[in-house]
Amino acid sequence: MATAVHLDGITKRFPGVVANDDVDLEVERGTVHALLGENGAGKTTLMNVLYGLYEPTSGEVRLGGEPHVFGSPRDAIDAGIGMIHQHFMLVDPMTVTENITLGNEPRKWGGIAIDRTEAREAVVELADRYGFDIDPDARIEDVSVGEQQRVEILKALYRGADTLILDEPTAVLTPQEVDELFDVLDELTDQGKTIIFITHKLGEAMRAADEISVLRDGKKVGTVDADATTQEELAELMVGREVLLDVDHGTAETGAVVAAVSDVVVENDRGVRAVNDVSFEVRGGEVFGIAGVDGNGQSELVEAVTGLRNPDAGEIRFGGEDVTTASRRQRIDAGMAYVPEDRQERGLVMEFDLVENGLLGSQHGDELVSNGRIDWSKTRGHAEAIIDEYDVRPPDADSDAESLSGGNQQKFIVGREFERDPELVVASHPTRGVDVGSIEFIHERLLELRQQGVAILLVSSKLEEVQGLSDRLAVVYEGEFIDVVDPDETTEEELGLLMAGERPGDDDGEGGTKATGSESADETERDKPADPTDAADGERA
Amino acid sequence: MSDTPTDRDDTDTATENADSESFFERYTTRALVAGVTVAAVIALLLAGMLFPDSLAGTLSDALTSRNTLASALRLSVPIAFAALGGIFAEKSGVINIGLEGLLIISAFSAIYVADITGGVWIGFAGGVVASTLLAALFAVVTIGFRADQIIAGLAVWLIALGLAPFASQVIYGSPNTPTVATTNSITVPVLADLPFFGALFSASPSVYMLFAAVFGSWYVFERTAFGRWIRASGENPKALDTAGVSVTRVRYAAVLISGVLAGMGGAALSLDLGQFTGNGPTMVNGKGFIAIVAYLFGNYNPVGAFFSTMLFAGLDAVQTVLQLQGIGIPRQLIRITPFVVVIIVLALVGRTQLPEAAGEHYETED
Numbered sequence: 001m002a003t004a005v006h007l008d009g010i011t012k013r014f015p016g017v018v019a020n021d022d023v024d025l026e027v028e029r030g031t032v033h034a035l036l037g038e039n040g041a042g043k044t045t046l047m048n049v050l051y052g053l054y055e056p057t058s059g060e061v062r063l064g065g066e067p068h069v070f071g072s073p074r075d076a077i078d079a080g081i082g083m084i085h086q087h088f089m090l091v092d093p094m095t096v097t098e099n100i101t102l103g104n105e106p107r108k109w110g111g112i113a114i115d116r117t118e119a120r121e122a123v124v125e126l127a128d129r130y131g132f133d134i135d136p137d138a139r140i141e142d143v144s145v146g147e148q149q150r151v152e153i154l155k156a157l158y159r160g161a162d163t164l165i166l167d168e169p170t171a172v173l174t175p176q177e178v179d180e181l182f183d184v185l186d187e188l189t190d191q192g193k194t195i196i197f198i199t200h201k202l203g204e205a206m207r208a209a210d211e212i213s214v215l216r217d218g219k220k221v222g223t224v225d226a227d228a229t230t231q232e233e234l235a236e237l238m239v240g241r242e243v244l245l246d247v248d249h250g251t252a253e254t255g256a257v258v259a260a261v262s263d264v265v266v267e268n269d270r271g272v273r274a275v276n277d278v279s280f281e282v283r284g285g286e287v288f289g290i291a292g293v294d295g296n297g298q299s300e301l302v303e304a305v306t307g308l309r310n311p312d313a314g315e316i317r318f319g320g321e322d323v324t325t326a327s328r329r330q331r332i333d334a335g336m337a338y339v340p341e342d343r344q345e346r347g348l349v350m351e352f353d354l355v356e357n358g359l360l361g362s363q364h365g366d367e368l369v370s371n372g373r374i375d376w377s378k379t380r381g382h383a384e385a386i387i388d389e390y391d392v393r394p395p396d397a398d399s400d401a402e403s404l405s406g407g408n409q410q411k412f413i414v415g416r417e418f419e420r421d422p423e424l425v426v427a428s429h430p431t432r433g434v435d436v437g438s439i440e441f442i443h444e445r446l447l448e449l450r451q452q453g454v455a456i457l458l459v460s461s462k463l464e465e466v467q468g469l470s471d472r473l474a475v476v477y478e479g480e481f482i483d484v485v486d487p488d489e490t491t492e493e494e495l496g497l498l499m500a501g502e503r504p505g506d507d508d509g510e511g512g513t514k515a516t517g518s519e520s521a522d523e524t525e526r527d528k529p530a531d532p533t534d535a536a537d538g539e540r541a
Numbered sequence: 542m543s544d545t546p547t548d549r550d551d552t553d554t555a556t557e558n559a560d561s562e563s564f565f566e567r568y569t570t571r572a573l574v575a576g577v578t579v580a581a582v583i584a585l586l587l588a589g590m591l592f593p594d595s596l597a598g599t600l601s602d603a604l605t606s607r608n609t610l611a612s613a614l615r616l617s618v619p620i621a622f623a624a625l626g627g628i629f630a631e632k633s634g635v636i637n638i639g640l641e642g643l644l645i646i647s648a649f650s651a652i653y654v655a656d657i658t659g660g661v662w663i664g665f666a667g668g669v670v671a672s673t674l675l676a677a678l679f680a681v682v683t684i685g686f687r688a689d690q691i692i693a694g695l696a697v698w699l700i701a702l703g704l705a706p707f708a709s710q711v712i713y714g715s716p717n718t719p720t721v722a723t724t725n726s727i728t729v730p731v732l733a734d735l736p737f738f739g740a741l742f743s744a745s746p747s748v749y750m751l752f753a754a755v756f757g758s759w760y761v762f763e764r765t766a767f768g769r770w771i772r773a774s775g776e777n778p779k780a781l782d783t784a785g786v787s788v789t790r791v792r793y794a795a796v797l798i799s800g801v802l803a804g805m806g807g808a809a810l811s812l813d814l815g816q817f818t819g820n821g822p823t824m825v826n827g828k829g830f831i832a833i834v835a836y837l838f839g840n841y842n843p844v845g846a847f848f849s850t851m852l853f854a855g856l857d858a859v860q861t862v863l864q865l866q867g868i869g870i871p872r873q874l875i876r877i878t879p880f881v882v883v884i885i886v887l888a889l890v891g892r893t894q895l896p897e898a899a900g901e902h903y904e905t906e907d
Contacts (some may be wrong), residue, residue, distance in 0.1 A: 074785045089780040091773045103764040103784030113764045
């Protein structure tokens with residue numbers, strides 16, 4: 001097979017940093033090549049070089065044997081390279097067709113008007129050719145994230161791309177959408193397209209790719225055949241040391257009840273009951289996990305517990321006190337730490353530097369603030385301690401939160417919250433979008449807190465994570481606890497069925513699947529397959 | 542599973558609820574305002590027919606009079622032109638609150654150029670050029686140098702507010718210019734004699750130019766690639782940039798177009814009277830700001846902006862008639878009715894779909 005893309009000794013230096021160090025990469029035509037590495041390993045920089053966003057400090061890009069120099073993405077697009085960014089470049093109020101043809105609209109009447117019939121036909125034809133199920137007239141804001149991604153892919157194909165670069169394409173997808181994406185990738189490679197797939201998820205790299213190249217600290221540490229490798233081998237290549245993929249959580253002394261939720265009902269923003277009559281207790285020294293497919297009321301429940309949303313019925317007690325209507329500030333003061341699911345929306349102020357972000361949540365306390373004045377040198381010390389302890393990169397307290405990669409933002413938030421000396425930690429998807437080395441680290445810290453007698457409420461859609469860490473595990477489906485199980489005594493298959501809404505003792509498998517398949521009103525992406533391999537993040541061996 | 546059918550029902554109803562909710566969010570307030578307006582007008586006309594001597598009678602006379610439509614049209618010209626200009630700028634992501642200033646500068650320049658050249662249409666062109674130049678300055682400052690758009694827009698207004706009367710003072714010795722020739726109205730025979738609607742067929746050329754501009758703007762946004770780029774530039778400039786279209790160029794073009802359109806409005810305003818009056822808030826007197834309200838109420842749609850301008854202008858025309866009629870309500874109160882209505886309308890409409898990236902600077906990466 002011919003080589004479609006050849007990167008030869010690519011080095012990219014930024015002031016003070018070598019992002020790529022003499023990287024060679026060969027990608028065969030008609031294959032999926034995964035570029036695997038931790039956050040900050042230089043994957044995206046390398047691809048930005050290929051896409052013409054960065055000019056390499058040295059090295060050469062060859063396409064089909066021909067050397068190319070790209071001054072801008074426009075040149076790369078003309079040379080048949082398309083990039084699907086992690087954050088989609090779509091105009092929400094415009095239709096699918098309008099987005100795909102944007103900038104390359106077919107014209108009529110001497111170029112004055114857009115030929116809308118032709119544009120629509122071109123899109124339909126393209127979608128048919130690759131087997132995409134997409135409504136060309138739907139507005140982007142009305143279609144699911146998975147469909148938006150397909151629109152991005154079509155956009156690249158419409159511009160004549162032969163090589164597609166996908167930057168962390170699964171980060172925003174539901175497990176079912178990930179499956180669909182992989183089907184799409186198969187279809188594309190069958191038709192001769194070449195795919196480069198940036199990821200930090202081992203399981204996905206193994207599932208989707210033909211070959212996997214691993215980057216670490218800007219260097220390529222190896223290229224392996226996806227069929228001839230193991231997750232352990234990849235993890236070791238990525239991190240540079242052996243990684244424990246399975247957490248041994250041991251046992252801890254469970255103490256008194258720290259938080260108790262009884263008969264809580266929470267409505268979501270549309271007035272639909274997202275949490276329906278849920279009761280549970282979390283004890284000191286215990287990890288209480290909540291598993292479930294995203295959008296089954298976990299967010300609303302967490303918001304009610306942390307004080308971001310008032311429950312419509314029921315009671316929440318924390319440390320023996322009724323905190324059902326207590327404010328966020330009261331709850332923080334009482335020792336409730338919170339790792340929010342959306343780090344950019346709720347965890348950080350993106351325009352603030354890490355010193356200021358480290359202060360958030362402590363601005364009313366007396367540790368960093370005295371007499372209403374912020375003690376900036378203490379606050380800086382606090383932020384630097386978190387950066388140091390939690391290995392936040394780059395280790396610079398003055399950098400703005402937005403300049404950090406997602407994984408490093410998450411480490412900083414986790415550090416800030418865990419260092420609060422909490423009674424209860426509410427951790428919502430604490431390792432979402434975090435690389436393998438940091439996941440291990442965050443898990444260890446969580447278990448350490450548990451060992452110290454802290455109560456932990458852990459919500460995650462990664463089955464492996466909740467199963468591995470929890471002492472007791474509740475499975476939520478459409479706002480109700482289907483069951484509370486001992487995670488060590490339950491198989492993934494059983495959990496998968498519970499997550500699909502099948503109640504224990506109900507052996508009619510068909511019915512369960514049907515219920516999952518029915519469209520739900522408040523969350524169209526809720527229906528996910530019962531298959532636990534999809535629900536888990538794929539980092540299992 | 543035995544409860545599957547019930548599940549289905551629940552979710553179906555919920556889906557409908559969700560749908561109707563978003564429907565309400567999208568259309569109701571705007572539709573409600575329009576509906577109430579139409580209903581009130583009809584009720585008033587009926588009442589006026591039944592009781593010709595009452596207040597309702599006076600009002601419906603005023604409403605149905607050909608003069609009212611004629612003066613409403615005349616009044617809408619500067620507002621609607623400025624509103625169209627505002628739509629171009631804001632859809633591209635540049636909030637241009639300097640429309641008032643563009644109207645003022647073009648109103649004065651039009652008279653001045655007409656005065657020295659003796660040609661009404663040369664004056665008109667002069668007004669447009671002056672406004673476009675000021676818009677170009679605004680564009681350089683906000684797009685090129687990334688100044689705050691609101692502050693720069695206020696500066697445009699203040700510059701024009703000071704400069705135009707000052708220039709008049711220097712040139713003519715008074716903030717008010719002398720009178721020059723005005724544009725002649727275009728009259729379509731026969732149709733011009735129609736009751737009420739006749740006003741549409743005997744109007745100043747600027748009215749017809751406005752009709753053309755409204756349609757033209759609509760066409761640009763709905764049917765041309767350039768219009769689509771303007772929308773994309775205001776909604777998600779990065780998407781446009783990665784599609785290979787320069788956001789900066791699109792925004793410059795859009796702001797310059799807003800200068801041209803506002804210039805046409807300002808020139809039409811002063812040339813209609815043949816004079817520029819520069820006392821106080823000048824003859825423009827807030828029309829540029831009303832224009833902003835008009836396009837917001839029209840939800841950035843040129844046709845919608847035109848009709849909301851007509852609503853305001855119609856109210857203003859009616860209040861002028863009422864002031865003359867003397868209906869026992871103090872003039873000052875009658876005079877403010879259009880503004881009160883504008884405030885109510887804005888409060889009711891509330892949710893305008895602002896372009897996502899409006900007011901934000903855009904920097905190309907690397």
